Structure formats: structure tokens, C-alpha cells
Amino acid sequence: MVRKRQLLLHEGVYKELLQLDAAVKAKFVAFQAKFHSDQNLNGLNFERLRSVHELYSARIDRQFRAIMMRVENETFMLLSVLPHDDAYDRIDDRLSVRIRDKSGGMEIHDIQATAEALLRHEPSYPVKRRPERRLFDWVTDREFSDLDLTGPILGSIRLVESESDLAILLTHTDPYTSEVLTELARGTSVNAVMERFTEPVAAEPVDRTDFAAALRRSTTKVVSSDDAVAAMLESEPNAWRLFLHPMQRNIVDRNFDGPARVTGGPGSGKTVVTLHRTARLVTEAAERQRVLLTTFGAALAAELRDKLAQLLDEESMQRVDVVTVDKLALDLATQARPGYMVKRNSDKRLWLQVVGDASESEFDADFLASEWRDVICSQMITTRSEYFTARRYGRVNKLGRAQRARIWKLVERFQSLTDQRGLWGWDQMRVHAALFAEQLSEKLYAHVVVDEAQDMTMSHWRMLRAVVPEQSNDLFIAGDAFQRLYGRALPLSNAGIKVRGRSTRLTMSYRVTEQHLRAAKSILGGVGTDDLDDGMETLTEFRSVLSGPEPQFIPTADRDAELAATVEQVREWLTTDIPAGAIAVSAYTNEQVKQTVSALHKAGIPAEAMGDGLLPGDVVHVSTMHKLKGLEYLRVVITSVGQGFPHKKVRQLEVTDPQAYQQAITTARNLLFVAATRARDTSTIIWHGALSELLQDAVKGSAE
Numbered sequence: 001m002v003r004k005r006q007l008l009l010h011e012g013v014y015k016e017l018l019q020l021d022a023a024v025k026a027k028f029v030a031f032q033a034k035f036h037s038d039q040n041l042n043g044l045n046f047e048r049l050r051s052v053h054e055l056y057s058a059r060i061d062r063q064f065r066a067i068m069m070r071v072e073n074e075t076f077m078l079l080s081v082l083p084h085d086d087a088y089d090r091i092d093d094r095l096s097v098r099i100r101d102k103s104g105g106m107e108i109h110d111i112q113a114t115a116e117a118l119l120r121h122e123p124s125y126p127v128k129r130r131p132e133r134r135l136f137d138w139v140t141d142r143e144f145s146d147l148d149l150t151g152p153i154l155g156s157i158r159l160v161e162s163e164s165d166l167a168i169l170l171t172h173t174d175p176y177t178s179e180v181l182t183e184l185a186r187g188t189s190v191n192a193v194m195e196r197f198t199e200p201v202a203a204e205p206v207d208r209t210d211f212a213a214a215l216r217r218s219t220t221k222v223v224s225s226d227d228a229v230a231a232m233l234e235s236e237p238n239a240w241r242l243f244l245h246p247m248q249r250n251i252v253d254r255n256f257d258g259p260a261r262v263t264g265g266p267g268s269g270k271t272v273v274t275l276h277r278t279a280r281l282v283t284e285a286a287e288r289q290r291v292l293l294t295t296f297g298a299a300l301a302a303e304l305r306d307k308l309a310q311l312l313d314e315e316s317m318q319r320v321d322v323v324t325v326d327k328l329a330l331d332l333a334t335q336a337r338p339g340y341m342v343k344r345n346s347d348k349r350l351w352l353q354v355v356g357d358a359s360e361s362e363f364d365a366d367f368l369a370s371e372w373r374d375v376i377c378s379q380m381i382t383t384r385s386e387y388f389t390a391r392r393y394g395r396v397n398k399l400g401r402a403q404r405a406r407i408w409k410l411v412e413r414f415q416s417l418t419d420q421r422g423l424w425g426w427d428q429m430r431v432h433a434a435l436f437a438e439q440l441s442e443k444l445y446a447h448v449v450v451d452e453a454q455d456m457t458m459s460h461w462r463m464l465r466a467v468v469p470e471q472s473n474d475l476f477i478a479g480d481a482f483q484r485l486y487g488r489a490l491p492l493s494n495a496g497i498k499v500r501g502r503s504t505r506l507t508m509s510y511r512v513t514e515q516h517l518r519a520a521k522s523i524l525g526g527v528g529t530d531d532l533d534d535g536m537e538t539l540t541e542f543r544s545v546l547s548g549p550e551p552q553f554i555p556t557a558d559r560d561a562e563l564a565a566t567v568e569q570v571r572e573w574l575t576t577d578i579p580a581g582a583i584a585v586s587a588y589t590n591e592q593v594k595q596t597v598s599a600l601h602k603a604g605i606p607a608e609a610m611g612d613g614l615l616p617g618d619v620v621h622v623s624t625m626h627k628l629k630g631l632e633y634l635r636v637v638i639t640s641v642g643q644g645f646p647h648k649k650v651r652q653l654e655v656t657d658p659q660a661y662q663q664a665i666t667t668a669r670n671l672l673f674v675a676a677t678r679a680r681d682t683s684t685i686i687w688h689g690a691l692s693e694l695l696q697d698a699v700k701g702s703a704e
């Protein structure tokens, strides 16, 4: 049997390849295809360089050669792409290939390229004076070895004198090294870094000469498919498809003996992890088993479907449902009660009728509508006796038994009206879905994966719990309570989902730069939040490996000027070759979205308002802040954040209902936080009149 030849690509080499010219990238893709398919390697001038580690070189074009190592049989690993002369010049000194002591993963490091990049870089001190200290002097070699960083990479680390040197080094290192160094540079203790990054990926005793075994470990992530490599080289944001950071990989691959939860700040890879985990579970599931990947927002669901299709073949995609949690709920609820419909605001109208029909008017329709939504539906209370003992979280006025009895009568009247009309509000529909799911004799799914978990209600959780049997890897839940825009905190344990001992936190952002993260954190006002369960979380430890410009703040005099400045900013970005679809403009209300689209159109800029699906890539995406949740763009303009943010209605609550006010302000902060963390590159914040109070600290922080 002829063994198929494979050229694997290690994630450490990926950044190097990205830096090549487009023409060389294209030649590399063609070279790889030929390496895989041409039995005799005709024209590739394939030759052995030296015997240790079995190094080989082959021709990509007249100028460049691929340096690779034979790992076993016909499996080769790409180490570097070098200009012809460099490929032969002291290659032993130049490239280091080793197996890490602790994780057993492979580390490939171009010592010379790193040193050259660091030395070419302008030193941040007068040239003749040697720096007193280097950035990592405080970490001993022994400690670096505990952190799994030894050998030539340590030599490069010791060259780093400043933060800007570090930024250069990070463009030559693999994700594990980048994360550890970034954390240390922020002053985090060696022990804490070890606990967070090294220990979770520690492997069984490692044989440091067995490269074939290293290849099979999850900490060595490699790709070989021609298509995957071509896509990766086409655009950096596609890299998530191929390479996971060690913590992410660990969460994707781990088997949990029950529900598991991952939390993490914006851009930490929760969605990337849910996608890869879904793909893994589908691939491993028995033929007839189905998997559910669900989230809250429709736009994100559309994006998840699109991205999952990049990880799975068509046949596997048939076995996954990627739907919003409310789409699933509606399907189930209408199986239970065919012909019912959900209508927004129908509750309010029916409550007005209930109050109108009642002889007494002790409770008004607003009160009853919120009691129904926030107490009865949100706790899935279905009987009078449950209502008598229910806790009324966040409600101001206390209610005695007699009052509750009177309210329950009105609730029964309300329910009979909804039945007569076949109309539900969203909350009521979700309760019916959960009750129906709990009675199903056959479970619908073998595994359920949930993104944006912070916005789910009790009835969502009860439904999700009920559609999958209690077994290993049953529920996987990802979310960030700082991005909660709907409802209030609900510990998963209250919904019967126990994640204790199966919870992980991602602490590094791969989308939001450090500068934008600082501004975004200040919007939250330094308060903590829940961890989706019984614990608390803060963003103190949450960091970014990325650096970029500060967010821009542009005040204007009135709404027309605000729209003009928005158009101007978008136009300026478009002249720098940024595709329209990589730009988002966010506003607070639907009306403001409409105005913005129209202003952009008038200026001849293609733009569309975000609906429930994916927008095309050749128009600027204009969206409410709510709909941006879970999405990402290269550049973002955030508008409509003057005194009209948050709504006057929210500010009036300060006097009438202080608890509801606090809740509404938290949600408003979260909304700004979501908008401020969507850009991979930079955001511009534009408003008219006085700036919203909630953004004042962010402006001050960026100006400092």
C-alpha cells in the first residue's frame, strides 16, 4: 500500500506564513497541493538537509524554499519558508524544533528571524546605554522552565527589553508562549500564570524524542488539508478554523461527566470553542444521533451556521440543528398547542382587558404585566400554591397571601383570554415549550451546546435540560454575564443544571485590543457580576494579547452633525481599502438605525440595516447595539450615545423604583460594553450634545 504523503502545518509557523506576499502565499498553496499529490515530487527539488530530526528542503519557487522535518513515514512538518540562500545557511542554528517538557506539544522557533526582528526594532533607550533591566529579569530560568519555556525560545525571551520588543517577539511565537509572556508582562505572578496556562495542558510523562507522539497530543495543533491552508492564508480572521489556543483546545477536547460551563470576556473564544466542540461531538456521535447548537440572537445563529459549515462536511451538518433558542421553543410549543402564535406586546393589551373587565382596580395593567413576566413566567410558576410561596426577586412592593390570591384570579382570566385567541407573549410561549419538552418520552438530542448563555431564561434552561438525556457531554454552556442584555441573573443550579467542578474561565481576548478593553472595562464601572451560576466574576484578570490605537471620541453639536460625522468616518475607512462588510455602525434605537442607513445611502455608501440573518459583505452593516451581540467587525462606529442614552424612561425609574433602575442601568452598561468590544481593530464613538454619563470614564481613560 502506498502511504499518502502529508505536509503538516504547525500553528507556530502560521504567523510567519501570513507575513509573506500574496504571490508567495499562492505559490505555497500550489506547492503544498503538489507535495500531497505528486508521487515523485517532480520539479520540487526535494532534498535532505541533515540527519538530526531529519530535515528536508523543497522548492516553492525560484526565490523560496520550504524547510520541513520528517516526523514519521510519509508525514512531514513544515518548519519555515525561507529565501533560497537562508535555507542552506546554518539552518541548525537558525531553527529550533523541540518537544515541550510539560505539555509534550511541539515548539518550532525561528531563532534568527526573531533576533533580527528584535535588533532591527528601534530600541526604546539611547543606543549606547545598555538597558539596566530587561522585561523578564524578574523571572528566573528555573521559573521559565516550570512554565515550559526553555531552550532557544528562552534566549529570545531574554532579549526583550520593553513592551514594544515584546509585541515584536509575540509575532514570532505560538499561542501558548504569547499568552504566558503577555500575562507575565502584566506583572501576574509565575504561580498564577502556571496555574492558569501551564497546568491545564500538562501531559503524561513526555518522551522528548518521540515527535510522532508529540504530533498526536492535543497541544500540537496541525493542519494539512489544502483547502484549509488556502483559506487560512487568505485572511487572518479565518485562523480560528484551524488553530485553537491551548486552553480553548483543552475545553473542546475534554469529556465532562455532566453539564459544563465556560465563561470569558469578549473575544476570548467562547464562540470558537462552542463551534469546535459542536463539530467534535457531531463527528464522534453515533450515526442517528443529533446535536443542537443554540444561541439567543438570530444574527448570531445565522453566523454560527455559516461558520460550523466551515468545520463540517455536508453530511455531518445534516445532523446538527443550529437555531435560536426561541425558534426551538416555538417549534415545541406549537407542537403542544397547534395554531398558537407569538405576538409582541400582546400581553400588555390582554392585561388592559383583564383590568378593564375586573370590578376592582387594585392592580394596574403595567404592574400585572411585569408580575406575569418577571415573577410568574420567569420562575415557571404554573399553580396558585406555587405562586403563594414564590420569591419575587427585584419587585418593590410586598404582596400578602390575600393579594396574591386576587392576582392569581386575574392570571387565570388572562390565561383563558390567551387561549381564546391563540396568542402568546414570548415568555408564555417559552413556558409551554419547556413543559412540553419535559413530557417528551424520547430525547431529541444527544448533545446540546449553548452560546450566549447569559440571556437564557428559566424556561429556556428547563427546555434545554429536557431535550437531552442526563449523560456525559450532555450540555455545554458558554456565556459572559457582562454581556447580559435581557432579563436578570439566574443561577444555572436553580434550573437544575449542575456545573460545579466542570467550569472553566477564558481570560485572554483575541479580538479586543488592550486599549479598547480598558475603555470597555471602565464602562462597567468596576463592578463584578455573576458567573452564570452561584459565583461571582470580575474582569480584573481579563487581558488582551493585542495592541492598537485608542478608541476615538467625536462630539458633535446636533443630530445632523452626528450623522455627517458618522458618514465621514465610514467614508475615510472605505478609502483605506477596508471592505464595507468589515465595518459596522451601531445606534441605540431602530429609528436611529434607519436614519443612519439613509444618511449613508445619500452619501453613496452601500449600507444595510441588520435584520435576523447574515448581511452581505459588500455593504456597511448598520445595527442596533443589541443586534451586534456575538458579532465582530474590523472597525465599528458607535453612535447615539449622548444624553438620550439610556432612554428617559430608565432615568425616571431612579425615583419611582430604585431596584428596577439599578437593573436597567446595569443592562445599559452591558449594552455599551457589547458595542465597545465588537471591533478587532478600532472603534469611533460619535454623539451630539452632552455625552452619556455611562461613557464619561471611558473618555477620561483614553485621554490619559
Ligand SMILES: Nc1ncnc2c1ncn2[C@@H]1O[C@H](COP(=O)(O)OP(=O)(O)OP(=O)(O)O)[C@@H](O)[C@H]1O
Pocket: 237, 239, 240, 241, 243, 244, 245, 248, 264, 265, 266, 267, 268, 269, 270, 271, 272, 273, 480, 483, 509, 510, 511, 629, 630, 631, 632, 677
Ligand atoms: N484560536 C483562535 N485562533 C485565531 N483567532 C481566534 C482564536 N480564538 C479567538 N480568535 C479570534 O477572536 C475572535 C473572537 O472569538 P469569539 O467570537 O469566539 O469570542 P467570544 O468569547 O465568543 O466573544 P464575544 O463574547 O465578544 O461574542 C474570533 O473571531 C477570532 O478573530
